Amino acid sequence: MPPTHEVFNQPEPLEDHDAAADPALLSGLEREEAGWAAEEVHELGRLAGTARAQAWGEQANANEPVLRTHDRYGHRVDEVDFHPAWHVLMDTAVTRGLHAAPWADDRPGAHVARAAKFYTWSQVENGHGCPISMTYAAVPALRHSPELAARLEPLLTARTYDFGLRPPESKSGLLAGMSMTEKQGGSDVRANTTRAVPAAEGGYRLTGHKWFTSAPMGDLFLTLAQAPEGLTCFLVPRVLEDGTRNALAIQRLKDKLGNRSNASAELEYDGAFAWPVGEPGRGVRTILEMVNGTRLDCVIGSAAGMRAGLVQALHHAAQRHAFGGALIGQPLMRNVLADLALESEAATALMMRLAGAADRAVRGDEGEAAFRRVAVAVGKFWVTKRLAAHSAEALECLGGNGYVEESGMPRLFRESPLNSIWEGSGNVAALDVLRALGRRPEAVEAFVAELRRAEGADSRFDGALKTLLELLHDTDEAEFRARRIVESMALLLQASLLIRHGPGPVADAFAASRLGGDWGGVFGTLPRGADTAAIIDRARPEPA
Numbered sequence: 001m002p003p004t005h006e007v008f009n010q011p012e013p014l015e016d017h018d019a020a021a022d023p024a025l026l027s028g029l030e031r032e033e034a035g036w037a038a039e040e041v042h043e044l045g046r047l048a049g050t051a052r053a054q055a056w057g058e059q060a061n062a063n064e065p066v067l068r069t070h071d072r073y074g075h076r077v078d079e080v081d082f083h084p085a086w087h088v089l090m091d092t093a094v095t096r097g098l099h100a101a102p103w104a105d106d107r108p109g110a111h112v113a114r115a116a117k118f119y120t121w122s123q124v125e126n127g128h129g130c131p132i133s134m135t136y137a138a139v140p141a142l143r144h145s146p147e148l149a150a151r152l153e154p155l156l157t158a159r160t161y162d163f164g165l166r167p168p169e170s171k172s173g174l175l176a177g178m179s180m181t182e183k184q185g186g187s188d189v190r191a192n193t194t195r196a197v198p199a200a201e202g203g204y205r206l207t208g209h210k211w212f213t214s215a216p217m218g219d220l221f222l223t224l225a226q227a228p229e230g231l232t233c234f235l236v237p238r239v240l241e242d243g244t245r246n247a248l249a250i251q252r253l254k255d256k257l258g259n260r261s262n263a264s265a266e267l268e269y270d271g272a273f274a275w276p277v278g279e280p281g282r283g284v285r286t287i288l289e290m291v292n293g294t295r296l297d298c299v300i301g302s303a304a305g306m307r308a309g310l311v312q313a314l315h316h317a318a319q320r321h322a323f324g325g326a327l328i329g330q331p332l333m334r335n336v337l338a339d340l341a342l343e344s345e346a347a348t349a350l351m352m353r354l355a356g357a358a359d360r361a362v363r364g365d366e367g368e369a370a371f372r373r374v375a376v377a378v379g380k381f382w383v384t385k386r387l388a389a390h391s392a393e394a395l396e397c398l399g400g401n402g403y404v405e406e407s408g409m410p411r412l413f414r415e416s417p418l419n420s421i422w423e424g425s426g427n428v429a430a431l432d433v434l435r436a437l438g439r440r441p442e443a444v445e446a447f448v449a450e451l452r453r454a455e456g457a458d459s460r461f462d463g464a465l466k467t468l469l470e471l472l473h474d475t476d477e478a479e480f481r482a483r484r485i486v487e488s489m490a491l492l493l494q495a496s497l498l499i500r501h502g503p504g505p506v507a508d509a510f511a512a513s514r515l516g517g518d519w520g521g522v523f524g525t526l527p528r529g530a531d532t533a534a535i536i537d538r539a540r541p542e543p544a
Contacts, residue, residue, distance in 0.1 A: 011319035013051065014312060014541065020045025020120045021542040022307060024345040024502075028352025029116050031501060032359065034109030041116045044096055046544045048124045054408070057125030059085035060261035061411055065217075067253045067265070078250045079165070080217040080263045087163060089128040089261075093121055094161040094173065099135040102359075104157040111362060115300050115355035119348070122304035126415050127261035129301055131175050131215035137293025138176035138222055140362075141233065144278030144286045148235060152220070167239050168219050177215035178290060179223040179236070179267055182208070187428045189224055189231070189284060194269060196225035196232060204234060204276060206269040209251075216250050216265035222277065222290055225269075230281030234274035248272040258414030291423055292376060296354055298419040299379040302387040303347040309394030309412050310344045311541040313337060316398045318540070327397075328536070336397065336524035338532035341539035342510050343390055343523070345502065346494040347383045353497055354379055371446035374436045375493065378447075381429035381483075382490030384420035391416040393523040430482040433489070437472065444472070447489070454496035458507070460516040461495050468492055491515060503538065505531035 020026070020041045029035055047053055063083035071077050093099065098118045102110040114136070122129050135156055142156075143149045152168065160173035168174055185191035194208025206225050213221065221236045240246055251266040278286030317327035317337060327333045354376055361369035395402040395409040402409040420426055436443050448469070454461055468488045471481070478485070491514045498507040509530040513519035518527035526532070 009321055011316050014315040015049065015051045015054070016544050017049040017311075017541045018042060018045040018544045019048035019123050019307075019311075019541075020116070022348065023538055024348040025116055025119065025307075025352070027501060028349060028356075029112065032109060032112040032352055032356030034112035034116065034359075036107070036109065037113035037116065040096070040113065041120060044092075044117050045120045047092070048120055049541075049544055053124050056085040056088050057261075057411075058408070059083055060089060060125055060127065064260050065253065065263040067250055067263070069250065076245070076249065078245070078248075080250070080253070080265075082217075082263075083261075086128060086261055087161070089125055090131070090163070091161040093128065093132045095159050096121070097159055098129075099132045099175070100139050100153075100156045101159055102136075103139045103153065108363065109356075109359060111359035112352065112355045115296070115351065118297065119300050119304045119307070119351065122301050123308040125261060126301055126305065126418075127259045129297065130259070130262045130264075131177060131218055133294050133297040133301075134178050134215050134218070134290075135174070135176045136297065137290040138178075138220070140293065141222055141286055141289040142235065142277060144233070144289070145235075145276070148275055148277065152235075163217075165219075165239050165245070167241050167243055168237050169241070171219065174219040175215065175217075177213060177218035177221045178287075178294070179210045179213040179221040180287065181210065181212040183211040186211075187424055189287075192224050192226065192231065194223070194225040196227040196234060196274065198228075199273065204274050205247075205271045206234060206236065206274050207271055208269050210267040210269070212254070213250075213265045213267040216253075216263055216267060221267075222287060223269075223274070224283045224287060225274070227276070227280055231283040232280045233277040233283040233286035235277050236269070236272055236274045240273060246272050257417065258411070259418050260414075292372070293358075294423045295376050295380045295429075296351075296358055298423055299347075299351045299354060299376070299383045302384045302416075302419045303344070303351045305387050305412055305416060306340075306344040306347050306390050309391050309409065310337075310340050310539060312402075312407070312409060313340060313394040313397035314536065314540050316401070332524065333397070334532040334536065335526050335530075336393065337539075338509065338530060338535040339513070339523040339526050340390060340394055340397075341535050342506060342513070342526075343386055344539065345506055346498060346510060346514075347386065349497040349502065350379050350383060350490075350494050353493075367446055370440065370443045371450055373440055373443040374433060374447045374489075375450070377429050377432045377436065378486055378489045378493065380419075380423070381426055381433065381486045385426055387419065388413075388416040389523070426483070430486045431479065433486050434478055434482050447493075448472075451492050451496050454499040457499050458495075458511050460511045461492070461499060464488070464492055464495070464515040503534065505534040506538070509535060 155174040158173040162173040196204040357372040
């Protein structure tokens, strides 16, 4: 090769590292009663850090799902074909219990362990997390109909990935999807026009069009339709008990910005058979059980995206040299990297706290259930929004190399807005928090009590808490100010966790920048005195 093509000053690929060797993750695992799962999480982390796992993610996105509406003879089949790499990702997730498995596990911390593994494996590829998340979230909604749950829950929680369209109860494992959004309503599901009429053979028949159906290759869909009693939740099987296809058709797959590996579809119900779930006319209340779970996964997935971008930026900066030294040693780059690390650690600490609240709420802790009611919506609003800015800055740390597809950073960036839109955009999440503040005084009390656990340890925190309490008591034009209120709630909750559980340099820099006002509008504007060396060293990826 000519000497002009000598390769130097290019980082080695980030391979053979443990994606779970993340101090923020591991400390949260212990704190939230799931330390028993540490080795399982590390095992998955070591797999996630391999070159072959990264290749699966790349292949699943480069070879997108394809819809086949008809077979060669003209019969309607509505099959979605996936690249083999997708199935490897899915099989890994299901067999490791990232789907609904915690609902069949009585151990304290089971949902926390699942969250840690979902976070770790999502760093490989985010798109396949959609059907995994939907299956996890479907179980609590399904429990509103005990007979259905008794039949189907064991299959939803089974650690067997059984792909293919067959009668649900003939399979060894099931996956669930959600089919709520309609083109005229969006997040306003009460505007849904899909109709449900009682069927002669029992159940209901649904007729209507769904604008976004997540995971259309699934076995079962939770959906909303207008029944005679009012808006009701239903469970729609893809295949009926006699082996015939249900009367639903996939009209097309969405051509999305990111999340390319995952199929999202427009679905047409033409007298499709469905089982009612929960109380007739109370469909929104029933399906909110599912939304709570998927919103938690939005936070987990966004925290995972931050961690994935951060470790790539740190790895690149440690090996790339410019202006006489490694990038990671340059003062301004250290400011940027440390700021990205703070955002990532705060997101991870928050998502682990939310997973702990979910776990304890499931086990009957009413205080944690009240806290979760507000805190999940707060986390959904804030962490998902921060991911896009974080991904852009992490990409920029690689310079032009980060703008090239082979780096993997463009895929992270394209994925970054998704979780802020999915399960209610920013405005919907913020208004949901306001509704909880007005209607659920016990939830407000639980949230404030959580913040007060850090009171007295940092004057900047104490001052910000005082301001927040004033905001919460000021109801004048609250809807107009909702984003500011919820942002303040999120930052104080993150700061509370870092002050109580994080290392001093991390907590101090977070409070100084996010609460103390000594911060700019972009990453890399930490104040003088921030211990960037300690913050960066804590966040760096470790060999497997």
